[in-house]
Amino acid sequence: MERYFYFAESAVETTGEACLFPLSSFLGMTPASAGGTTLHFKSRNGAATDDVVTISHLGSTPKVFMAEVVKYLQGNHRNPFLAVIEGAGTGSSANVTRIASTIFSTAVATEA
DSSP: OOOEEEEEOTTHHHHOOEEEEEGGGEEEEEEEETTEEEEEEOOTTOOSSOEEEEEEEESSOHHHHHHHHHHHHHSOTTOOEEEEETTOOSEEOSSEEEOSSEEEEEEEEOOO
């Protein structure tokens, strides 16, 4: 079963700002700032540059945020989705787990 990262704004139902990446395209994470982390994915169109998602998180350092992502990856392998949603707290449903960090903003940059 393929697993996925799902990124969205808190008002995705009105803005339509969301994306989905398979875990198999995940390359790694780097600190972007004291309150931000960048996640890198293989380019959707095979370009040499990565697709990136920059997450601003409140109340946690990049190290804490990265630890939450790693905890998910090592956790329930039957759960196919990691939701990274603005304003998300802890929680899960049958098919979705949200990370525990408070997400302030999500920015996605992909190759066209």
